[in-house]
Amino acid sequence: MSRFPFVRASLLAPAILLSAAFSAFAHTGESGLVLLLPTGYYLFGGTLAVTLSFCLIFLWPRTSLERLCKASLPLGTLRVPPRGAASFVVFAFLLALIWSGLFGSRDPRGNPLPVTVWSVWWGSFVFVQAVFGDLWHYLNPVIAPYRLIRRLAGREAPYLVYPEWLGFWPAVFAFGCFSWLELVDLAPDDPARLAWIVIFYLAVTLAGMVLFGADAWLRRADPFSIFLRFLAHLSPFEARPVAGAPALRLLYLVPPGARLFRLPALPPSGTLFVLMTLSSVSFDGLSRTFRWLDLAGINPLEFPGRSAVLEFNSLGLIGIWLGLAGAYFGAVRLGKWINPAWSRNPAAGLLIISIIPIALAYHFAHYLTILLMELQYVVQIYGDPLDRGWNPLALPPNFVTASFLNDYRSVRIIWSLQAGAVVAGHLVAVIAAHVLSGRLGGTGWRDPSGQVPLAMLMVLYTLFGLWLLAAPNIG
Template sequence: MRYIFLFLLLIAPGSALAHASEQGFVLLLPTNAYIAAGVATVALTVLLLARVPARAALGIFRPLLLCRRHGLPLHHVSSCTAALVLGALIWIGLTGSRDPLTNPLPLFVWTVWWIGLVALQGAIGDHWRWTNPWTGPAAVLSHVTEMRPLFRYPVFLGYGPGIAIFFSFALLLLADPAPADPARLALFAGGYWYATLLGVVLFGPRWLIRAEALTILMRSYASVSMLGRKGQHLAAGLPGWKIMARPRTSLGLALFMLILLGTGSFDGLNETFWWLGKLGLNPLEFPGRSAVVTPTILGLIAANIALVVVFGTSIWLGLVVARSNMGLTLAFCLFAPSILPIALGYHVAHYLTSFMVDGQYALKAASDPMTTGADLLGLGQFYVTTGFFNTPGTVRTIWLTQAGAVVAGHVIAILLAHGLALKAFGDHRRAALSQAPLAAFMVLYTFFGLWLLASPRGL
């Protein structure tokens, strides 16, 4: 019966934000062997690092200078363009089709931006400098009115507003009964854009850096991207090389980074048969998102608290084992960025199948944004396909790509954490000892992430 249900899910029409799934075939794959291999790869990385000379462990994060940067001040122009595109999408969201699979606003927000552009930001480089829809309009407004920020951003707030806003964003994504409804999403997006611009006018650019959750998210992921700036040059290196070159992060930003991972992990957990069973629900007769709003909110809070506690405990145990007098808060802030590759890897793995399907709908919507029969992109007779979910070979390739993203994220995280420990302690033995509990945590989290990918889902 379970396999019949999963097969019906494969052939049934989806909706925006519905995670396209190949679970019917995944359950037939030797996922236990794949999971064991992934965990063994991460564990082997830990063992090898204990024998690698410190110079070599630090050398892998040395970037390669590519070319000299030419600082053309065009980012405000592209930012204003992004704001105009967002405005057009909001207008279409309010006036266009109410179908989230044809209206371009929900497809852009949840597929192009949340899946595609966030992954691109972390994997390749900082495009947010050019696509941020607030910096350009704020610069134009400041130039026209010659008005300076009215207030100084309160230091005591730190990253608190950004954390609260990101958590609200996560609740919209996971708990709202209809996050892809075009008109409601248009009101959310338009109101948030205006409120953020008002914040920049009142408090200056620091509002974006400390209180605007999407900018904090993008800046965090940019720190683990391969491309970046080093002095006057464009440089490329192993993900995390920019973190190695920067000073320790603040406690608020460290907590934000942990919440990125906790939220992403719970986004996968709350779809599993295991979670629905804990709620006393039959996954084959799921009553709808409105029936699990409260458990989703409580689960999201509990997942993030648990992750922070376990991560903090791992850091504390490492300090004890290494007999270090470094404060726990200092160490927590030092090693928190090493979590980012794991969060990014799971983001890519979790949303890959959704992007493969909903990305096609987004392409169609871009070609005909007002559903008038236009073909702006010249797609012709383009039909959305899910055929790659119907054969074992393609499903195996997709699943191994997802598993590879998870494992690669954990391997890079272990390398990064070890490099940060070497810089902090200066001694190879103490660095390795301090990382033992954190490395064990990352190995176990590898198993958890791969288990999530392989688990049957009920949503």
């Protein structure tokens, strides 16, 4: 089999995908937001950027990219807080939130627990983690009670060894339940119910840490610690330990995402976990579109509520995860066929690392508008945590409704930021896949050609993500 047909095919495939993308433009003109340019131009431009980047990176010497990823600029010395003390403060705050959920206002807009869990933590902190590094290592609220339990028990070593066969499956199951609660459940904002869910999560996590050890459980079974640790590798800041000074770190500026290449190949369960983090946020956008509701037989202009699509969305949440998993493993398998040298290495578990930037990009695109609105409620709720009518900041009654989100120009900027994030995430992913493929073996032209199927999948997913942003939806 000649190696050059693969090269020609790899260069022509993106062009074929671009031509196919034009057929999707006809489905994007019904958006409720009328942009200055036709929506199709945005889809075409974003898809073209990812496609051209693949063509350029395909021919770029991998060694130069690897040298760039190792570059760093020293910024100075950083003093880190004691891990136990920082965790204790967050744990105490969490206990106050749980108390508020159980005994405070029944109105989610008047209770600090729902808005803290969904907006401050899951919506906002994810971005903070990706920008500034692994802050969750210090702020994780389970560390302080775990150390207390371990001290009271008088035992340092775990009781059991974490089974290798268990892999990331507990995290896959837990993240699936969390996604279902957020996206499908009828009352994810109910304060008392959410408080009991948080209590249950704390109990299970502490039990797992005591039985199997904190490091083993948090790195393999706890979905939030795993996801946030992955995102920390995207940070442009790296804190390196100082010999003989545990409280000090040398802070460096590094290329964003450069530390991804230090991650080891993931087992199949870890690969499915990463795909779930992407598919869940993608489904959230899809489930709001008119086309999805039409498939469910529901008039989107008269949306009756989540109860009408409970079963349909439950199946859809699982279906998009399985569909994305099938597409990803199929692309990797095709890449192995093109480059047989990959067959001797865990290609799927290694290349999945390149999907992490895409997961962050979709998270940003999805939560940006939610956060801009919800974080305004945070100011109000934290100013009146007991729902007593307090207003220490003297906010006007229409503080939220008078926000800049109601300005048309701001909406255009927000949409452009969302679309830019989706494109940027895929661009970083293409570069990451190119560098990571160097660890899979193979030489000459046939080596990079194995990336073509995965790059094609990324281009199509870019088009899908941009369509989600532009498609008419119920908001």
